[in-house]
Amino acid sequence: MLGSVPRELPQKIGFIIVPGFSMIALIPAIETLRLANRLSGRELYRWLLFSMDGGPVRGSNGFELNTDGDLDKASELSTVAICAGVDVHKVNDKALLSWLRRMDRKGADIGALCTGSYILARAGLLDGYNCTIHWEQLAGFAEDFPDIEVTTELFEIDRQRFTCAGGTAGIDLMLNVVAMQHGHELAAQVADQFMHERIRDQHDHQRISLPARLGVRHPKLLSVIELMEKHLEEPLSRAQLARKAGLSTRQLERLFRKYLFRSPARYYLELRLNKARLLLLQTNMSVIDVALACGFVSASHFSKCYRDFFGRTPRKERGLPAHPTPGEPLDEDGAPPGIAAAG
Known part of the structure; x- marks a missing residue:
């Protein structure tokens, strides 16, 4: 399991990068390992980059990274991690999925940075495991893989699986690994080099708090917004929101207009x-x-x-034609005509 004391040094970790991968998820994780080597004065870790064909891969920021080889060259490693980006749902390479399943059968520790959890889920490697993913992808992941236990944790290490929410969370994942394997003192020294004020554990929140995000600290208003965020699929009525917060509907309207400059209905719709x-x-x-x-x-x-x-339809958001195939009994967005909406 990642985090256990390695049997031999350096511990080799292979990072598999796919087109459009998130550089901010990959580099902090690797830099944590580099600094652990430097500050310990020993080669504790060795990292290698791989791609599906062994060639360079362009990240979401447009930069290309050269790799150390293709998937076959990564097959001898006992720890590998997939790093992906915002368009991960478009990555469905059968050869990659098959390779991951072979690595699982060999008993490798298999992980994901940022949205790489999508690829592990497609390969069937997260069934029965806790995992996490970047907060922006949580809703989509839960819809696509309803039977997988996805959490809002910063990172998860569950037996032979490790997943990380991306961004700077890669620092905290690897700092915790360094602490478990080589001591908290070394991990703290690495964090100091990053000017990372503390080593976050997996239960730290991915996002900044609701008051900080909104610049609002009114407790009843915040409780209503939390209710809204929890009930997006089956929206609560204005009366239900007010009652649960201990407010009248008029008080509810006043709070939203005073602090958020819009009605509760409008704010809910925007969410x-x-x-x-x-x-x-x-x-x-x-x-x-x-x-x-x-x-x-x-x-x-x-x-x-x-x-x-x-300012655009849902179909245009995806770059799809504005109208369905002629003759199909569908509305302008390719769905059966509906009844009046609960908007």
């Missing part, structure tokens, strides 16, 4: 539309399924609300 956009961009869900997952019962009404807010 649902922003979730819908993430699902459209990060999953292969149909437009009608996205609409239902965000509390709309009509694809046509969803399309109108989406267009009014974002």
